[in-house]
Amino acid sequence: MKKLFRYGVEETMKIENESIYAVVIDCGTVITNDTLAAINDLRHIDVQLQLVRNGQDPVDIFNGHLDEILTGYYAQEVEYLLAKKPFGLTHKFTIDLDGVLVLSGGDKLFLTIDAGEAAFTNLDIARPLSYVKAYTLPSNGVQSPIACVKSHSINNGDIDIDMELGDNVQKITAALDFTAPYATSAKAKFSNNVTVLGDGGYERSLPKEALEAENIMMFDDNPESDVNQLVVFKAKDRVLHGAKIKARLTQAADGLARIIVKSYKNI
Structure with a gap:
């Protein structure tokens, strides 16, 4: 599952009928001359992952700004540095649930992102190479406990x-x-x-x-x-x-x- 988001706009991706182990927030980050815009402050990216099991009350898997979510999962681990490391002209933030989440029947998972351009230094959101995408990473495993923050x-x-x-x-x-x-x-x-x-x-x-x-x-x-x-x-x-x-x-x-x-x- 994937979705294209926009900087400065809160949008939600609905995920159904899938087994996943992680989500990826992929930010294309360029300045005016199409070179990399460095990370400034990831507190300007708000992220929520919320599960609704077959019409039951929603449960937050995580909800906060991106830096606190990455900190909750990876503090004092090399994965924290890897999550922030640029890849070409992008920053790909992987949030690993350390388990398998199986969505079936009426189950729905909602990923909401509000990415502010101030998260990156001198980001030019008018450039085609500046974008926000989100992906799920599929798993062939069975349902298991997952890490929540x-x-x-x-x-x-x-x-x-x-x-x-x-x-x-x-x-x-x-x-x-x-x-x-x-x-x-x-x-x-x-x-x-x-x-x-x-x-x-x-x-x-x-x-x-x-x-x-x-x-x-x-x-x-x-x-x-x-x-x-x-x-x-x-x-x-x-x-x-x-x-x-x-x-x-x-x-x-x-x-x-x-x-x-x-x-x-x-x-």
Whole structure:
């Protein structure tokens, strides 16, 4: 399934009778002389993927700006860098659901995109090579749990974080600044211990220095890469149920700070 979208216009693609494992947002990005327009700020691209099973209530697989979605799926993984790497005169953002979603009968999947031209530097949307397309990547597998991403806003001005994050949690990422690497950011950082709690008495409490060191080692296959957002929990053997996070910031969070949760759902 594929659809051509337009910059600056919110549009929706309906997907039916298909088994998929990923969606691709393919942005043709050129400036006036038909050379590549670099990424400026992917917060100017809003994306929602919503599932409706045979007339039931809709369920969001993800809903937010593109950078927070990529962060939720790929924070501190090489896939985050690959997703942002240009290909010719395009940027092809692949969102892998890490499972198979089978659509049959009355099932419908809706992909909504609103791509602002400010996402790319000096983008000339009048050029034929500037476009937005979306594709699904088909699978021959059977229905399985899929990875979903949900963002939890940190209230503007808050210093203390105390949130319930749900079940089947595989990764929790603190996205405190989308404009600079964590180490050089002038915005809020963690001031002391970051504690993640879960059912069955699970508790993981790390000093911020240990958490920073752990994140550095997550990029052992690409050591020159910056730590952009801190992964505060990543499941190794099993997902976490009843997940909660408690932490304190060095200063008030701004309105764009997020705690982003990747969890698995059988939907």
